[in-house]
Amino acid sequence: MALLISDECINCDVCEPECPNGAISQGEEIYIINPSLCTECVGHHDKPQCMEVCPVDCISKDPGVVEDQDSLYRKYLKLTR
Structure with a gap:
């Protein structure tokens, strides 16, 4: 996701x-995450860094964009070519 x-x-x-x-x-009003670029930090870190630093815990998995670890890793490879 x-x-x-x-x-x-x-x-x-x-x-x-x-x-x-x-x-x-x-x-327009708050920060947003582009789902086509988000890999939940797979390939970079063990945990999503945005979630680690958010002081109000307002970041969660998007139920509208379901991806497994393999999909996230493939996206990471594509983005880092």
Whole structure:
């Protein structure tokens, strides 16, 4: 699954620089995650770094974008070519 930032986001700016794939950007009101770039940090880290640094725990798995570990790893390989 890709990750999703909820409307509880306080725009603290700590998640965006932690994303190794550049999947996080400022949306109209809160930060957003581009599911085509999000690998949940597979290939880079053991845990999603945005979730690790979020002070309000507003980042969760996106039920609308279901991916398994293999899919996330293939996406990582494609993004890092």
